[in-house]
Amino acid sequence: xxxxxxxxxxxxxxxxxxxxxxxxCEEVQEEGKSIYRIVLDQTLxxxxxxxxxxxxxxxxxxEVTDVQIKEDIIYHTTASYMEPGTAVSGKIDWKHRFYNMQxxxxxHIFSGIVHKTYGYNNVGFHLSDQIxxxxxxxxxxxxxxxxxxxxxxxxxxxxVPVEVTYPSKExxxxxxxxxxxxxxxxxxxxxxxxxxxCACCAPHVHRTGEIGMxxxxxLQNYKxxxxxxxxxxxxxxxxxxxxxxxxxxxxxxxTCGQEMLVDNVAKQKxxxxxxxxxxxxxxxxxxxxxxxxxxxxxxxxxxxxxxMDANAMRNAINRLVKEHDGICAFFNxxxxxxxxxxxxxxxxxxxxxANGMRQKLMARGGGSDVxxxxxxxxxxxxxxxxxxxxx
Numbered sequence: 156x157x158x159x160x161x162x163x164x165x166x167x168x169x170x171x172x173x174x175x176x177x178x179x180c181e182e183v184q185e186e187g188k189s190i191y192r193i194v195l196d197q198t199l200x201x202x203x204x205x206x207x208x209x210x211x212x213x214x215x216x217x218e219v220t221d222v223q224i225k226e227d228i229i230y231h232t233t234a235s236y237m238e239p240g241t242a243v244s245g246k247i248d249w250k251h252r253f254y255n256m257q258x259x260x261x262x263h264i265f266s267g268i269v270h271k272t273y274g275y276n277n278v279g280f281h282l283s284d285q286i287x288x289x290x291x292x293x294x295x296x297x298x299x300x301x302x303x304x305x306x307x308x309x310x311x312x313x314x315v316p317v318e319v320t321y322p323s324k325e326x327x328x329x330x331x332x333x334x335x336x337x338x339x340x341x342x343x344x345x346x347x348x349x350x351x352x353c354a355c356c357a358p359h360v361h362r363t364g365e366i367g368m369x370x371x372x373x374l375q376n377y378k379x380x381x382x383x384x385x386x387x388x389x390x391x392x393x394x395x396x397x398x399x400x401x402x403x404x405x406x407x408x409x410t411c412g413q414e415m416l417v418d419n420v421a422k423q424k425x426x427x428x429x430x431x432x433x434x435x436x437x438x439x440x441x442x443x444x445x446x447x448x449x450x451x452x453x454x455x456x457x458x459x460x461x462x463m464d465a466n467a468m469r470n471a472i473n474r475l476v477k478e479h480d481g482i483c484a485f486f487n488x489x490x491x492x493x494x495x496x497x498x499x500x501x502x503x504x505x506x507x508x509a510n511g512m513r514q515k516l517m518a519r520g521g522g523s524d525v526x527x528x529x530x531x532x533x534x535x536x537x538x539x540x541x542x543x544x545x546x
Contacts, residue, residue, distance in 0.1 A: 157179065157194060157228050159227035160194065160196070160198055160228055160229040161196060162197075163198060163199045164198075164199050165343070168256060168359060171199070171247050171252075172244070173197070173198070173199045173244075173245050174242055175195035175196055175197045175242070176195065176240065176242055177193060177195060177240060177241050177243055178239060179239055180192070180193050189234075190220075190233070190234060191235065191237065192232055193214065193230070193232075194229070195229070195243065198229050198245065199245060200219060200231060201222070201255075202229050202230075203221075203222060203223055204224055205280070205357055206280040206281045207255060207282040208284055209221060209222035209223070210247045210248065210251065210252055210255075211247065211248035212247035212248045213246050214231060215235075215243050217233045219232065219233055219245075220232050220234070251284070252358065253389075254389055254390055255358070256357075256359055257365065257366050257367060257387045257389065258287045258387045258390065259355075259357050259358075261307065261311070261385060261387035261388070262280065262289060263350075263351045263353055263359070264307045264310045264311070264347055264363065265303065266291075266333065266351065266353070267347065267353065268303055268307060268310070268350060268351075269295075270333060270351075271350075273295070275293035275295075276291065277289050277291060278292050285390075286372065286385075287385045288382055288384050289382070289383050290377055290380060292379070292380045295383075297374060301371075304371045308369055310349075310363055311363045311366045313364075314362050314364035315362065316363075317345065317360055317362060317363065318345070319344070319345055319359070320343075321343060321344070322344055327342055330344070330352070331352065332344055332352040333351065333352065333353040333354070334354040343355060345359055347363060365388075366387050367387065367389065369385055369386075369387045369391070370386055371384070371385055402416065405420075435464075438467070442460070442463070445458065445460075446458075446474060446475065449475075449478075453479060455542070455543070456475050456479050456481070456482075456484070457484045457539060458471065458486070459494075459535055460485070460487055461487065461488065462487070463485075463487045465495070465528075468485045468487055471485050472484075472497050472498070476501050480501070480502050481500065481503060481546055482498060482499075482500045482508060482545075482546050483499050483500060484497070484499075484542060485497050485498075486535075486538060490533075490534045490535055493532040493533075494533070495530050496520070496528060497526065497528040498526070499526040501525065503546060505522060505523065505525060505527040506523070506527065507545070508527060508545050509521050509529070511541065512529075512541060512545070516531050516538065517532070518533070519531070
């Protein structure tokens with residue numbers, strides 16, 4: 156059995172380059188391609204662990220695409236074989252590592268303050284490359300979360316040290332600390348004095364000032380508690396650059412200042428809803444004109460139109476079947492985009508019509524003997540020909 160991989164990142168979270176010996180290299184097939192899972196005697200690559208995404212980087216210049224851990228052995232995935240017993244040079248992506256350190260350290264302060272203030276536990280944590288989510292087992296209001304956010308940023312500005320220790324079993328027994336799971340063996344404790352004490356396996360910043368800032372991005376009710384999404388440091392900066400860009404573009408499109416954006420968008424929405432209502436009325440009047448123009452003695456009626464909703468189509472069919480003996484069909488769409496349809500009849504089995512359309516036009520849909528509905532991708536002339544054969 157292979158020995159546990161030495162975790163160099165535990166000794167120095169700021170180191171970016173290292174050398175190691177290849178312990179094993181296993182070829183694995185994934186999506187028809189060969190990949191290699193490499194075990195080293197020691198590594199700076201933090202694996203996917205504790206809800207956090209793994210480090211990026213290279214081994215001998217070859218990209219490491221995944222890093223996993225199982226029974227204390229860390230597996231590095233690459234596209235190239237590496238001979239066991241040989242030495243390799245590793246380099247981690249420092250930007251990605253530091254961004255993750257900012258997020259995780261910020262999460263500790265937030266969770267620690269929530270626990271001290273409200274007694275809630277962080278029962279779910281996920282740190283991806285886009286967002287950090289925390290699940291707490293108690294309810295929080297928007298006002299409370301805003302206050303928590305402010306307190307976290309006060310802790311960041313205080314620039315207190317982030318301490319990592321490895322207490323003995325005796326010390327651990329009397330230590331008050333947060334832990335999401337039961338941990339076997341040596342426990343690694345991350346302490347942010349005055350704010351949090353928590354068991355954690357991940358790299359962290361040296362001082363809270365390096366987190367930069369923390370911004371709550373969203374709050375939602377979740378499983379009897381709340382789910383809160385945050386961003387810290389440079390990822391928060393990138394997110395707000397994107398938001399600022401969107402706001403600037405919207406201001407340009409609406410030719411107004413940022414402070415007037417909400418009012419202008421609300422006015423545009425109201426105008427749009429009014430126009431939609433007017434358009435619906437106009438369409439209904441036009442449809443009434445079309446239906447009235449159909450000769451009273453005509454047996455089969457097939458109507459093609461665009462932009463009609465299902466209710467308008469159904470109302471039209473309900474009217475037509477009272478006035479015409481054959482099949483009454485309404486097709487909404489175009490040859491290019493396909494059609495939605497509703498077909499009704501008082502004298503012909505619509506189920507048989509549906510079966511025939513499936514066989515001849517690959518149409519989808521179904522219903523009862525008196526009415527069917529569905530969709531079809533076919534040309535208008537083929538639809539009309541098929542219905543004339545089935546009627």
